[in-house]
Amino acid sequence: MSPMILNTIEVILNGLMAGVMYALVALGFVLIFKASGIFNYAQGVMALFAALTLVGFQTGQVPFSHLINVVFGTNYHHWSSGINSFLAILLTMLVMVGLAWLVERVVLRHLVNQEQIILFMATIGLAFFMEGLGDLMWGANIKVLDVGLPSGGSFWWEDVTREWASEGSEYYGMYIDVLDVWAAGIAIVLVIALTIFSQYTKTGRALRAVADDHQAALTVGISLRTIWVVVWSIAGFVALVAGIMWGSKSGIQFSLSLIALKALPVLILGGFTSIPGAIIGGLIIGVGEKLFEFGIGPLIGGATENWFAYVLALIFLMFRPQGLFGDKIIERV
Amino acid sequence: MNTAQNTGDALLSLKNISLSFGGVKALTDISFDILKGEIRAIIGPNGAGKSSMLNVINGFYHPQQGEVWFNGSLRGPLKPHEIARQGIARTFQNIALFKGMSTLDNLMTGRITKMNTNIFWQAIWKGKAEKEELEHREKVEHIIDFLEIQAIRKTPVGRLPYGLQKRVELGRALAAESKLLLLDEPMAGMNVEEKEDMCRFVLDVHEEFGTTIALIEHDMGVVMDIADRVVVLDYGKKIGDGYPDDVRADQNVIDAYLGVSHD
Numbered sequence: 001m002s003p004m005i006l007n008t009i010e011v012i013l014n015g016l017m018a019g020v021m022y023a024l025v026a027l028g029f030v031l032i033f034k035a036s037g038i039f040n041y042a043q044g045v046m047a048l049f050a051a052l053t054l055v056g057f058q059t060g061q062v063p064f065s066h067l068i069n070v071v072f073g074t075n076y077h078h079w080s081s082g083i084n085s086f087l088a089i090l091l092t093m094l095v096m097v098g099l100a101w102l103v104e105r106v107v108l109r110h111l112v113n114q115e116q117i118i119l120f121m122a123t124i125g126l127a128f129f130m131e132g133l134g135d136l137m138w139g140a141n142i143k144v145l146d147v148g149l150p151s152g153g154s155f156w157w158e159d160v161t162r163e164w165a166s167e168g169s170e171y172y173g174m175y176i177d178v179l180d181v182w183a184a185g186i187a188i189v190l191v192i193a194l195t196i197f198s199q200y201t202k203t204g205r206a207l208r209a210v211a212d213d214h215q216a217a218l219t220v221g222i223s224l225r226t227i228w229v230v231v232w233s234i235a236g237f238v239a240l241v242a243g244i245m246w247g248s249k250s251g252i253q254f255s256l257s258l259i260a261l262k263a264l265p266v267l268i269l270g271g272f273t274s275i276p277g278a279i280i281g282g283l284i285i286g287v288g289e290k291l292f293e294f295g296i297g298p299l300i301g302g303a304t305e306n307w308f309a310y311v312l313a314l315i316f317l318m319f320r321p322q323g324l325f326g327d328k329i330i331e332r333v
Numbered sequence: 334m335n336t337a338q339n340t341g342d343a344l345l346s347l348k349n350i351s352l353s354f355g356g357v358k359a360l361t362d363i364s365f366d367i368l369k370g371e372i373r374a375i376i377g378p379n380g381a382g383k384s385s386m387l388n389v390i391n392g393f394y395h396p397q398q399g400e401v402w403f404n405g406s407l408r409g410p411l412k413p414h415e416i417a418r419q420g421i422a423r424t425f426q427n428i429a430l431f432k433g434m435s436t437l438d439n440l441m442t443g444r445i446t447k448m449n450t451n452i453f454w455q456a457i458w459k460g461k462a463e464k465e466e467l468e469h470r471e472k473v474e475h476i477i478d479f480l481e482i483q484a485i486r487k488t489p490v491g492r493l494p495y496g497l498q499k500r501v502e503l504g505r506a507l508a509a510e511s512k513l514l515l516l517d518e519p520m521a522g523m524n525v526e527e528k529e530d531m532c533r534f535v536l537d538v539h540e541e542f543g544t545t546i547a548l549i550e551h552d553m554g555v556v557m558d559i560a561d562r563v564v565v566l567d568y569g570k571k572i573g574d575g576y577p578d579d580v581r582a583d584q585n586v587i588d589a590y591l592g593v594s595h596d
């Protein structure tokens with residue numbers, strides 16, 4: 001194979017890995033949107049918050065230490081030198097469930113039957129709140145997250161692919177970050193697990209029922225409030241997974257909540273109500289933007305990754321507004 | 334047929350129920366009861382308040398006045414899902430199924446009040462959750478056989494023709510094994526054959542499970558055939574209540590159906 005083809009393959013693979021990340025964030029959006037019709041602007045901040053909390057637990061930080069120290073003139077920062085990653089993940093998950101419960105209690109419960117735009121604005125408020133809460137609890141400095149996932153380029157893959165290059169060409173092999181491969185693997189397992197859960201368990205069916213028809217769900221005895229807590233918890237879990245991946249890769253910093261905005265074009269492609277759509281949409285955007293940057297970027301000055309997804313989404317909006325897999329939009333008259 | 338006579342206990346009593354929407358009075362001072370084990374029909378012209386009555390019974394509407402007694406105790410202002418848990422199941426005039434889900438899943442979801450393993454066991458799908466799932470599956474298969482809908486077990490119900498959707502909705506309500514079953518025009522829009530089937534199912538359910546049923550129906554033939562007692566509403570008021578034959582002979586009822594003007 002010529003180095004050109006090999007390079008293209010590398011770009012596609014890297015695009016797929018980036019796409020997994022987008023897909024995960026989009027998945028969180030879709031889950032909440034389906035169950036409650038809310039476009040949760042805070043999904044990205046949830047990932048940020050989850051990752052911050054995870055590092056906080058891992059390194060044994062005292063939550064709100066800054067605040068406590070200011071108010072009481074103390075100097076606490078750590079209550080332990082750190083705890084096991086697995087335990088920290090479990091604790092973080094508990095925090096995310098608590099957060100879901102709180103969101104239902106404080107926000108959703110009071111806004112049932114409100115216009116979508118009001119619910120949407122409530123989630124914008126929620127995003128700012130969680131961002132501030134994250135800062136206040138764990139401090140605003142950039143943090144390193146390491147839960148023990150292997151990372152770095154794969155030499156094995158480099159060697160293998162070097163063999164593929166045609167004789168005599170100068171090709172040094174493909175670069176793939178092992179961390180990305182792990183991330184993709186974990187995401188696949190997560191999606192399969194969620195699918196099985198929603199197909200074959202009581203709560204899974206209740207989730208689908210609520211997503212399908214609120215009135216009918218109430219009639220068979222499903223409590224919408226309980227389901228909302230469950231859905232936001234699951235979205236919190238998905239956010240945690242996304243936060244771990246992104247955090248392991250680029251450190252935990254505010255920009256994490258910005259990549260969540262990339263989920264918007266993903267959703268426009270995949271449809272707001274389709275889980276497979278979120279995944280495939282994420283992959284298409286991931287691959288699309290990398291390929292575009294690789295092929296066309298140099299001709300037009302680069303940095304196309306910042307806007308490519310949005311332009312693609314715009315084009316999509318013109319031709320297929322319901323997305324690839326979304327329910328057909330039929331206006332009721 | 335008049336099981337009403339040998340039971341005597343009221344499962345549900347409505348006392349002086351009044352319900353209005355803004356200026357519209359949907360129900361005015363309505364009282365009647367449903368005895369354990371009977372088939373109680375609610376009839377009346379369009380807009381009489383029949384569906385509103387069912388909505389009060391299952392908690393979608395909260396009346397401004399009046400009391401609902403269920404199973405011997407006064408009921409507070411409960412939410413529909415809590416009322417479902419107390420043992421009231423229903424179907425809707427315009428069908429409210431989970432359209433994207435299969436017949437089987439719709440019925441399984443109908444049984445949700447009967448299932449009680451917590452989410453943790455479900456998540457790891459072990460022991461209790463698995464056993465419970467299989468148990469309930471068996472019950473649901475029984476209902477599927479009973480309603481003769483084996484052929485559409487796996488079909489997403491949104492794709493089914495209207496008549497079959499009505500049947501699946503009945504199945505979902507049956508799956509709850511409720512004490513009281515509310516049916517809002519289960520035969521509306523059906524052809525003669527489908528109507529006969531539905532009639533048979535309602536009677537069979539009544540016989541086999543002894544379920545108490547409240548039924549809204551426009552077809553007087555059907556009502557006279559299967560109801561033990563009938564309550565008649567018109568413009569939100571109760572204008573008749575009694576055995577089918579008596580109600581049919583009642584001058585007020587005849588007037589209401591013939592559209593004699595109200596003054």
Ligand SMILES: Nc1ncnc2c1ncn2[C@@H]1O[C@H](COP(=O)(O)OP(=O)(O)OP(=O)(O)O)[C@@H](O)[C@H]1O
Pocket residue numbers: 354357358359377378379380381382383384385386426
């Ligand atoms: N949610 C609501 N908001 C406003 N008005 C309502 C509402 N529900 C019912 N009504 C009004 O209450 C009255 C009774 O309606 P209801 O649906 O109970 O009648 P019905 O006897 O079931 O009629 P039909 O035979 O056409 O089904 C009607 O005037 C209706 O417009």
Ligand SMILES: [Mg+2]
Pocket residue numbers: 383384385426
């Ligand atoms: Mg009606």
